[in-house]
Amino acid sequence: MRLFLTLFKASFKSQAQYKFDFFVSIIGNILGLLADFIIVAFILMRFKNIDGWQLHEVALIYSIIEFGFGIYRFIGDGFNNFELLILTGKFDTLLIRPASALLQVMLQKIDFKRLGMVMQAAVVGIWGIQKCTFVNNSFYLYLPLLLLASVLINMQVSIVLAAAAFWTGKNEDIIILGHYSTRSAARYPATIYHNIFSYILTFIIPFFSVSYYPLLYYTGKSNNIFYLLAPFLGVAAMTPISYFIWNLGIKRYSSTGT
Amino acid sequence: MELAKKSFKRDRVYLLNHIINNIGSLVFGYINVRIWLAVLGNSKEGMEAVTYLMVNQAGLWLVMFIPYGCYIPKKVYDGSIAYEMLRPYGLLYGSFFEIVGHILYNFLFRSVPIFIFSVLVMKVSLPDIHQILPYLITLINGIIIAFLINYFIGLWSIKFLSINGVQMLYYFASSLFSGAFIHLKYYPQAFKKIVMSLPFAYTSYVPTAVYQGQFSLLKAFVNQWTWIIALSIFAYALTNRLSKKIAIQGG
Numbered sequence: 302m303r304l305f306l307t308l309f310k311a312s313f314k315s316q317a318q319y320k321f322d323f324f325v326s327i328i329g330n331i332l333g334l335l336a337d338f339i340i341v342a343f344i345l346m347r348f349k350n351i352d353g354w355q356l357h358e359v360a361l362i363y364s365i366i367e368f369g370f371g372i373y374r375f376i377g378d379g380f381n382n383f384e385l386l387i388l389t390g391k392f393d394t395l396l397i398r399p400a401s402a403l404l405q406v407m408l409q410k411i412d413f414k415r416l417g418m419v420m421q422a423a424v425v426g427i428w429g430i431q432k433c434t435f436v437n438n439s440f441y442l443y444l445p446l447l448l449l450a451s452v453l454i455n456m457q458v459s460i461v462l463a464a465a466a467f468w469t470g471k472n473e474d475i476i477i478l479g480h481y482s483t484r485s486a487a488r489y490p491a492t493i494y495h496n497i498f499s500y501i502l503t504f505i506i507p508f509f510s511v512s513y514y515p516l517l518y519y520t521g522k523s524n525n526i527f528y529l530l531a532p533f534l535g536v537a538a539m540t541p542i543s544y545f546i547w548n549l550g551i552k553r554y555s556s557t558g559t
Numbered sequence: 560m561e562l563a564k565k566s567f568k569r570d571r572v573y574l575l576n577h578i579i580n581n582i583g584s585l586v587f588g589y590i591n592v593r594i595w596l597a598v599l600g601n602s603k604e605g606m607e608a609v610t611y612l613m614v615n616q617a618g619l620w621l622v623m624f625i626p627y628g629c630y631i632p633k634k635v636y637d638g639s640i641a642y643e644m645l646r647p648y649g650l651l652y653g654s655f656f657e658i659v660g661h662i663l664y665n666f667l668f669r670s671v672p673i674f675i676f677s678v679l680v681m682k683v684s685l686p687d688i689h690q691i692l693p694y695l696i697t698l699i700n701g702i703i704i705a706f707l708i709n710y711f712i713g714l715w716s717i718k719f720l721s722i723n724g725v726q727m728l729y730y731f732a733s734s735l736f737s738g739a740f741i742h743l744k745y746y747p748q749a750f751k752k753i754v755m756s757l758p759f760a761y762t763s764y765v766p767t768a769v770y771q772g773q774f775s776l777l778k779a780f781v782n783q784w785t786w787i788i789a790l791s792i793f794a795y796a797l798t799n800r801l802s803k804k805i806a807i808q809g810g
Contacts (some may be wrong), residue, residue, distance in 0.1 A: 322719045329727030336734035340741050341594070347745055348598040414723060474576040478583035486590045493597040498589075 312411040330417025357432030364426030369451025371418030379409030383463035450532035457539040467550030510535030563660030588616035613677035620669040622762040631713025700783035701762040707790040738764030
């Protein structure tokens with residue numbers, strides 16, 4: 302925890318040094334991804350629903366996924382730029398330190414501008430919640446867990462994809478395919494896609510477990526209460542998988558070192 | 560032209576990564592297509608939307624996903640910008656040809672494969688034979704406009720060093736105002752007016768509307784060149800001003 306706090310302060314100081322640029326970065330992060338939602342809002346203002354999902358319901362799905370992504374980018378920026386550590390050989394220095402390499406990569410930098418992403422997700426989500434009639438106390442109790450699961454799934458998917466750099470060196474494109482495109486897909490109801498694609502987002506990169514399935518139950522589109530467990534099953538399945546792949550990568554990395 | 564050749568070759572090294580990236584791009588296109596098919600159904604309008612979206616998706620690699628700031632931020636970061644200033648040609652000219660090589664690469668290895676896949680698998684309509692040349696002309700104009708906008712991001716990096724924020728703002732503006740992910744006819748009328756008075760729509764919406772025979776070539780051409788001339792003058796003036804600043808900083 303002390304390590305985290307020291308890093309937190311250092312990151313903040315260095316990023317807030319150029320105030321104007323820091324300010325523009327926050328604004329950029331608020332707006333950057335919002336365009337995707339505004340476009341969908343325009344579509345839904347005209348056509349009223351996508352496969353039976355209203356705009357405010359899609360807003361809620363969107364905000365849960367993007368909130369998780371925003372928090373992950375806030376604290377896990379190191380995974381996103383992991384290829385730099387591998388390509389420059391800096392990863393070696395992390396391996397000889399006493400703390401876990403996974404933790405060190407995660408805490409490379411706290412990226413404050415990503416709070417802009419979190420803010421836009423929160424605003425869209427709060428707007429959605431206000432319009433949704435199904436929201437009750439149990440939803441408010443469930444929501445923090447759902448958001449936490451979204452952060453964890455985003456983090457776990459990114460660990461797996463960061464680990465790909467142990468084999469491939471450069472992995473930026475793998476991240477775009479494996480994380481960004483699938484995350485974007487999970488912002489909309491699963492029924493609009495072909496079955497194979499929905500299966501991939503349910504069982505392989507389980508983003509639907511924190512977006513589509515829980516909301517399917519809450520919006521009353523399904524009575525299956527089992528769907529509320531989906532986020533926990535998703536996280537529980539991804540934890541050993543991401544840990545295993547990461548460790549496998551480290552082993553491979555050590556064996557190719559000099 | 561040597562600069563263009565060099566940047567083409569530089570991209571060529573990462574062909575495998577770009578193939579993965581193309582699959583990613585197809586997934587993004589697929590998501591948009593499925594949203595539109597969900598609201599419009601398998602109708603004539605629905606299929607027109609699919610064509611519109613996928614032609615844009617292929618074109619994104621020429622008009623949106625060009626290196627942010629036209630390689631300038633990288634040069635600012637590693638200091639090589641100082642040498643750029645010493646070259647016999649200007650920064651604007653040099654950046655343009657560097658981008659030309661990159662665009663040519665993207666056209667061959669990204670846009671064309673995505674377009675062919677879209678035609679074969681996603682049933683995207685081919686353009687009317689009389690629209691092919693007008694489409695290519697408006698696309699090239701669109702590329703020049705996109706280059707100039709990205710060049711401003713490059714100039715931003717000279718002044719403010721970091722471009723993360725402005726890069727996100729650019730992504731926001733180009734996603735929302737270019738019409739790359741939604742045909743402008745689905746925008747509210749007032750919003751469409753705003754969009755048509757900004758340069759972004761002339762990079763994506765206009766070329767693709769010409770492709771589909773929904774926009775006159777003459778009108779497209781006049782408007783695009785007005786933007787190109789205005790942005791070029793502004794870029795030239797701003798480059799001169801900032802070049803002087805750099806000299807002062809260098810002492």
